[in-house]
Amino acid sequence: MIKADERREEIADYVIKLGQVRIDDLVEHFGVSRMTIHRHIDRLAQQGVLRKLHGAVTVQPSGLYESAFRYRVTVNRAEKDALARAALDYVEAGQVVMLDDSSTANAVATLLLDVKPLTVITNSVATAALLTNVDDIDFICLGGQYHGTYNAYIGIVCENAVAQLRANVLICSASAITGTTAFIQDPNVVRVKQAMMAASVKRILLIDHAKFDRIALHVFDDLTSFDVVLATEGLGDARAQALERAGVKLRIVKTKAP
């Protein structure tokens, strides 16, 4: 559990440091069985941190810059899962659920597979792949211009598609939070998310605490616009109280009971 996560983190650090590592080197370096190394790197590869190469692993080519940081954010699977599980409380069978292109919302999608029947709407290609061909899930993909960085469809076509639809609940995330303002880096993404806000009866924001006290280029919305803001516990009491005083419907999600 915790230990496995730490082991994965060590592996990722090691691979990131060297750029490319043979699997046998990992076996030797960490002194565990080849099978265990495989299981670890499979998970890291699935998270998009590493890439398997038949005999070796490399860092994912795109995220060269803040690799260590990005990894840390990505690997926060425990936090993401906790947020996703908490978000399920706001979804009922039979409803229409809208998901944005965040990896957090994607984590929610994996859990939605058990809340059937359901209609799900998203512009995320990863989430689309998850929901395609699932019995009792009516899936609507929001089209638009494909954007590789987000692995999602965005742009005018997407905004207009959203505007035609209505969802019971929107589950989304943001790039950064400062005060009671949520930010998004990309102007086209922000428009899509704002359209999603307008098209949903209930709005839920999922934020891991590492995103607080940061900004990004564009203002997305005020936290008070959301029916619930789910944050992980690392947020801290001081900030939590400040948000609640400002009228934010905050709910702290425990990552794990250790």
Place this chain on the structure above:
Amino acid sequence: MIKADERREEIADYVIKLGQVRIDDLVEHFGVSRMTIHRHIDRLAQQGVLRKLHGAVTVQPSGLYESAFRYRVTVNRAEKDALARAALDYVEAGQVVMLDDSSTANAVATLLLDVKPLTVITNSVATAALLTNVDDIDFICLGGQYHGTYNAYIGIVCENAVAQLRANVLICSASAITGTTAFIQDPNVVRVKQAMMAASVKRILLIDHAKFDRIALHVFDDLTSFDVVLATEGLGDARAQALERAGVKLRIVKTKAP
């Protein structure tokens, strides 16, 4: 080449007949090396006809290719490739190309990878997967309700998305042809295709000869509405002449020069 396609067709038939087959059985049944079987089924899996299962292969569960007829349409690769190659004559670098959800248009997409730069629009999930993350191809996905039978997005959302766009050329197919009328079986699909017709300057229909003298539930359009109708040579002189007399801009495509 031809022979390899036939071998793949035999393999697919065999797997479809039995539903699931162990790879060793295929090796024995066809009397070739395990490696060759792997290479064949890898390709079939990539085409979405089969699914590999570590030691065995099954038919793709989505239902799209389960009927032998459906499969044959898919695997008639020689005809499809010939049509697709011919269709390339009507596409120039820099244009906006719209592709429908037919497997024939999907074959065109594979060839479009070399005609860059290009903007491509489609509602086919298979084609979307092909065009995603290709340099110098600007890809726009038409969203909508996912329909597993066609592995495509259709419905009102899709129709409206099409209506917002304009393409230089539409490349599409139909379920059946009788006289000078093209038919499509599904009412929702027909609406999307008609919207595509309205959104394109030039319209190209790709038809393999097996579809002639058949009907389907809904009228799609008259063949004279297309700027070019590409048909495979099995069509026959009599029918070809009749179509031309009726004002159809017909072009016969040779499958292969033997």
Place this chain on the structure above:
DNA sequence: CGCATTGACGTTAACTTAACATGGCGATAT
């Protein structure tokens, strides 16, 4: 306090892949 459950890990046999070698076949040049 058992007793079931869960997750991590190891072991092995079966399976898959990469990489290189072979041979056929058509195309182009001589």
Place this chain on the structure above:
DNA sequence: ATATCGCCATGTTAAGTTAACGTCAATGCG
């Protein structure tokens, strides 16, 4: 026409990966 080149399909083998099963420890629960 014949030689040669290059491309595929195929075979062969070694290296690598996976599934399946078993063990063990931690956790949860009556």
